[in-house]
Amino acid sequence: MEQSGTSTRLQAAVQDLASGVVSALRGGDHPHVVPLGADGEAGDLALAAVRVLGADALLPGALLRTPPDPAEVAVFRKAVEAHPPRADAAPTVRWSHWGMARTLRRLDPSVTTGPSAEPDTGWLDGAGWQVLTHQLAVLAPLAVPGEECAVSDLAACRPVDVARGFVRAVRRRDWRQAAGAGRWLTLLPGVPHTVGLEAGLDFVELMGGQDPLVALQVQAARTVRAGAPV
Incomplete structure (x- = not known):
């Protein structure tokens, strides 16, 4: 039951994050797409939601060429670092991780987090x-x-x-x-x-x-x- 409850909460967090991205793309008043706590940090659930959504968590900045909030970029980077693919991960998981790392490098070329070489x-x-x-x-x-x-x-x-x-x-x-x-x-x-x-x-x-x-x-x-x- 606890695992089911966690899965339900994660699904809700992913949907909330996706809704924020949609609103930002439509020009809605959402200064923070990635959910942040009062301390400016993101909890484990928010980090997992970012990992599920992948590079789309920062899609408004990529499509609209608007600078992302540094706090959101920090959360995004933490999600990349905290959830690397396992050795037996599916190809889509490896590509999603690579896509997130690419997004980070686009925002900050000095970032070395994540793989630079494309998966096959x-x-x-x-x-x-x-x-x-x-x-x-x-x-x-x-x-x-x-x-x-x-x-x-x-x-x-x-x-x-x-x-x-x-x-x-x-x-x-x-x-x-x-x-x-x-x-x-x-x-x-x-x-x-x-x-x-x-x-x-x-x-x-x-x-x-x-x-x-x-x-x-x-x-x-x-x-x-x-x-x-x-």
């Missing part, structure tokens, strides 16, 4: 379009304009497959996967016009937008499509 993408070589879309949706925090990596290069080579995955996710009512795939599609060249991405994002937002994790991906896609500075 071997697990995606030859992956079917269903698997590819699922994995890219998990790694949606890597879909940031002007910050290419091996994963984004691989996605750029398969826009039709990602588009097929997006349509399939919508039909299956898998709104989180659809939103993540839609975010990638805003960055990829050669996306078929028949996908109807704008209308598709509208539908995903309508049907799944009450989930802050869906709303975050949709708003990220909209911000990019609206011409966020890159």
